[in-house]
Amino acid sequence: SLGIVTGSGEAIRLVPVITLVTAGWLLLFYIVRAGKLVSYISTPVMGGFISGIGCTIILMQVAKLFGGSAGTGELFVLIAHILNQLQYFNLLSAVLGIGTIVIILTAKKYVPKFPMSVVLMAVGAALTAVFHIDRYGVKLLPQVSAGLPKLAFPDVSVLGENTGDILLLSFTVALVIVAQTLLASSNYALKYNYKINNNREVLAYAAGNFAGALVGCCPINGSVSRTGIGDQFGARSQVMSLSAAFTMVLVLLFGTGLLQYLPVPVLTGIVICALIGILEFGLAKKLWKTNKQEFLIFMAAFFGVLIFGTIYGVIIGVILSFIAVIIRAVVPPKGFLGMIPGQEGFYALKRNRNAHPVQHTVIYRFSGNLFFANIDTFQNDIENAIKEDTKQVIVDASGIGSIDITAADRLVILNRNLRAKGIRFYLTEHVGAVNDQLRAFGAGSLVEEGVARRTISLALRDAGVDKPYPLENENGLNMKYAFVEAQERLAEFEWAFGNDAEEKIGYRLFLMGFVGLLCTAALCIFVFHKAFRTQVWTAMEHEADLVSAGYRLSGDPRQLSAYSTSNLRITLIDPDGNVLFESATAQPLENHLTRPEIQQAMQSGVGRDCRDSQTTGYETYYYALLLPSGEILRVAQDSETTWSIYDDAIPAIILSCVLMMAAAALMAGLLTKSLVQPVLNMTEDLDHIQDK
Numbered sequence: 001s002l003g004i005v006t007g008s009g010e011a012i013r014l015v016p017v018i019t020l021v022t023a024g025w026l027l028l029f030y031i032v033r034a035g036k037l038v039s040y041i042s043t044p045v046m047g048g049f050i051s052g053i054g055c056t057i058i059l060m061q062v063a064k065l066f067g068g069s070a071g072t073g074e075l076f077v078l079i080a081h082i083l084n085q086l087q088y089f090n091l092l093s094a095v096l097g098i099g100t101i102v103i104i105l106t107a108k109k110y111v112p113k114f115p116m117s118v119v120l121m122a123v124g125a126a127l128t129a130v131f132h133i134d135r136y137g138v139k140l141l142p143q144v145s146a147g148l149p150k151l152a153f154p155d156v157s158v159l160g161e162n163t164g165d166i167l168l169l170s171f172t173v174a175l176v177i178v179a180q181t182l183l184a185s186s187n188y189a190l191k192y193n194y195k196i197n198n199n200r201e202v203l204a205y206a207a208g209n210f211a212g213a214l215v216g217c218c219p220i221n222g223s224v225s226r227t228g229i230g231d232q233f234g235a236r237s238q239v240m241s242l243s244a245a246f247t248m249v250l251v252l253l254f255g256t257g258l259l260q261y262l263p264v265p266v267l268t269g270i271v272i273c274a275l276i277g278i279l280e281f282g283l284a285k286k287l288w289k290t291n292k293q294e295f296l297i298f299m300a301a302f303f304g305v306l307i308f309g310t311i312y313g314v315i316i317g318v319i320l321s322f323i324a325v326i327i328r329a330v331v332p333p334k335g336f337l338g339m340i341p342g343q344e345g346f347y348a349l350k351r352n353r354n355a356h357p358v359q360h361t362v363i364y365r366f367s368g369n370l371f372f373a374n375i376d377t378f379q380n381d382i383e384n385a386i387k388e389d390t391k392q393v394i395v396d397a398s399g400i401g402s403i404d405i406t407a408a409d410r411l412v413i414l415n416r417n418l419r420a421k422g423i424r425f426y427l428t429e430h431v432g433a434v435n436d437q438l439r440a441f442g443a444g445s446l447v448e449e450g451v452a453r454r455t456i457s458l459a460l461r462d463a464g465v466d467k468p469y470p471l472e473n474e475n476g477l478n479m480k481y482a483f484v485e486a487q488e489r490l491a492e493f494e495w496a497f498g499n500d501a502e503e504k505i506g507y508r509l510f511l512m513g514f515v516g517l518l519c520t521a522a523l524c525i526f527v528f529h530k531a532f533r534t535q536v537w538t539a540m541e542h543e544a545d546l547v548s549a550g551y552r553l554s555g556d557p558r559q560l561s562a563y564s565t566s567n568l569r570i571t572l573i574d575p576d577g578n579v580l581f582e583s584a585t586a587q588p589l590e591n592h593l594t595r596p597e598i599q600q601a602m603q604s605g606v607g608r609d610c611r612d613s614q615t616t617g618y619e620t621y622y623y624a625l626l627l628p629s630g631e632i633l634r635v636a637q638d639s640e641t642t643w644s645i646y647d648d649a650i651p652a653i654i655l656s657c658v659l660m661m662a663a664a665a666l667m668a669g670l671l672t673k674s675l676v677q678p679v680l681n682m683t684e685d686l687d688h689i690q691d692k
Contacts, residue, residue: 012216014162016154018170019220020213025174026206034178035198041183043190044287044298045317047280049183051298052305052313054275064268065097066090067137075306087608090137093265096124100269105276113234117270124266125258139264146256148249149215170219176310177205177221184222184278188231231277293324331377332368336385337396339471346396346456356471360391361463363456367399372406379414390423392463394456397430408441415451426459427452510665517660536639537608540623543568544635548625551633557581569636573598580631592634597624601632 029035041049059078060071068085071078100120107116127133134140159166182198189196208220230240251259284302287295297320305313337346338355346363347355357363362385366378382393403411411427418425427434427446435447446452453459460469547563547570557572557580564570564583572581577593592598600607601624612619624634 013155014158014166015218016152016213016216017156017158018166018173019209019217020154020156021159021166021170022173022177022219023206023209023213025171026177026202026209029174029178030199030203030206033199035182035200035202041186041318042294042297042321043283044294045301045321046183046187046190047283048298048301048317049179049305049310049313050187050278051280051284052302053180053184053310054278055302056306058272058275061268061272064139065094065101065265065272067093067139067265074309075303087610092133092136093138093263096127096133096138096263097265097269100266101273104270104273108273108277117273120266120270121262124263125261128261128263133263141259141262141264141267143260144252144256146252146254148252149217151214152216154213154216172311173219177209177219178202180310181205181222184227187280188227192236226274227278293327297321297324329368329371330373332366332374332399334364334366334368334377334381337363337365339469341471356473358460358465359470359472360389361460361465362386362390362393363396364393365396365399369402370397370400370407370411371402371404375407375410378407379410382414386421386423392424392426392459392465393418394426394428394459396456397427397434400430400434403434403437403441405441408438408443411438411446412443415446415449424463425451426462428454428456428459510667513663513667514661533610536621536637537623540608540621540635540637543637544623544625544633547635548627548633552627567637571634571636573632573634575602575630575632595622595624597622597634598632600624601626601634 056074056078059075059082062071062078063082063085064070066085066088067090068082068088071081071085073081103120104116107114128138128140182201185196185201186198205221212218212220226244280298284295284298287298297317300320301313301317303313304316308316335348335350336357338349338352338357339345340347340352340355348365349355349357362382364382364385366381368374370378382395386393415425430452435452438444438446438452450462453462457467460466547560550563551557551560551572560570560572560581561583568583570581570583571579571592573592574580577591577598579589579592582589595609597607597609600609605626607622607624609622610619611622618638620636620638622634622636624632626632
């Protein structure tokens with residue numbers, strides 16, 4: 001954003017200044033105690049953030065597994081980068097990278113304390129030294145100069161040239177450090193049951209960045225990937241950091257020569273394995289089963305980090321957390337209660353089909369603090385539930401821990417309105433502090449008149465309803481113990497899954513089946529696309545070898561026209577990029593030196609590139625070959641894009657999708673009935689027994 005070229009002298013002057021200013025921002029964050037903000041971030045936000053960071057770094061590293069370069073940016077940019085880097089795919093690099101991941105993950109499962117990462121680094125270095133795998137296209141770490149960095153105070157005069165840009169950039173970096181590092185630290189503190197001082201952590205990073213500025217370092221923060229490696233091997237104290245620092249000093253002094261033997265795919269595989277260990281998808285699975293709302297918060301933070309970056313991901317997650325808190329307060333769990341014949345206690349009518357309301361009684365449970373934002377909901381629910389024969393309304397207030405003055409006034413009004421209709425009103429099961437609040441807000445008459453009762457049973461007794469309580473639609477049922485136990489099991493099933501259990505199970509089975517079919521179709525398309533391109537490149541290679549052999553025999557560029565066809569273009573280019581021959585036209589052409597395939601051919605002897613045409617639906621494959629004379633022979637061929645091939649098959653694809661959806665729905669319905677029908681049969685049997 002500052003218009004400075006990476007690696008230039010100006011960049012070397014500027015980076016330590018940014019680090020120094022970042023240290024200043026972190027010191028300011030320490031002074032204002034910004035570390036306390038972490039306490040307002042919920043576990044789903046924290047888990048989604050850490051998982052988003054981990055996946056982002058993994059996506060940055062993926063291309064290095066198969067011989068490409070590391071990416072930067074967010075999700076869509078990284079995916080595009082990975083696809084673009086596939087043109088540099090190196091099979092040996094992919095085998096080393098993926099093999100490293102498989103070996104480490106397997107070792108982590110069966111021998112978690114064994115330092116497999118160190119062993120694989122040693123194996124990679126040995127492969128380089130013995131077999132020279134770099135000659136086969138495997139990238140190695142660049143050479144590192146030996147010795148410790150020199151101390152030098154940053155050139156702060158640079159700050160005067162770009163004051164606004166540097167301050168804004170360093171402020172953003174400081175925010176990322178605070179968010180990423182503190183969330184990761186807090187996550188591990190919760191995981192292993194220890195406490196950290198977030199503000200002291202911020203001060204430590206301020207000191208670290210100040211020290212880094214003195215040696216020309218870029219801004220410093222905690223490493224999520226290295227933390228994952230430390231966690232894997234059971235590191236629990238600062239001894240790990242001290243050991244790592246001491247080891248790094250030894251490497252800088254005596255071991256830099258060994259670094260150039262380390263294969264990049266192996267190191268990338270080690271980093272990815274460490275990042276896999278920090279992903280919190282287990283938490284996401286737990287939230288999906290227990291609380292869909294918090295699962296959505298987790299996914300919002302996760303995709304927020306992936307798509308928009310670190311800061312925006314945290315902001316999105318925090319905002320959603322506060323919204324969730326407000327929603328829970330305004331619309332808490334609530335419902336109406338009844339009794340199950342033969343059972344003690346009161347049960348939710350909605351979740352227990354064998355529960356019956358007490359005659360002439362509305363029992364309403366409200367499980368949240370009562371205040372101005374939800375008192376309307378409270379009052380409307382009660383008034384809508386009243387029937388012509390209702391004689392008493394009882395509120396199960398066990399979930400109400402406090403009320404405000406608006407709610408207290410409304411309770412007085414509600415009690416007065418119900419009394420005017422001949423209906424008695426009771427507030428029960430609440431903590432004694434609620435009574436104190438009623439008196440403090442001028443609603444003490446509710447306590448004095450007996451509206452406030454300790455239990456539902458006492459309220460029913462005061463209303464003249466004694467045990468056994470008469471239930472609606474009970475028909476004098478007198479159940480035996482075996483039937484009571486069976487009905488209790490059924491009630492537990494409904495309590496766990498609700499009355500819509502059959503629909504939920506069917507929907508999930510349908511979704512799983514359909515998604516599985518779509519994934520299979522997507523995999524087939526990918527495999528076909530890969531095979532199609534491989535076939536085209538193989539044919540291009542054969543054509544280039546044939547044409548180059550003929551040209552070396554004749555030595556006359558004009559003879560190349562004999563090999564060209566309507567679908568095969570031949571171009572001969574001199575070492576300076578000038579076009580000596582072009583079979584498609586006799587007109588002079590621009591210099592081809594900057595073409596990607598030409599650059600690759602000049603560096604490695606062979607170059608490939610594929611460029612799409614958005615208007616014709618075709619893509620042109622270019623294959624360049626460096627000749628012994630220094631000239632470059634390029635062959636080109638137009639081919640339909642893989643996606644344009646699918647255009648003709650769109651009706652069949654749509655029909656197949658419809659048939660797949662129908663098949664998934666049918667299978668889901670059959671499986672759901674096989675799971676739920678035994679429970680429904682038990683219910684019908686119990687109903688027949690009751691009728692007898």
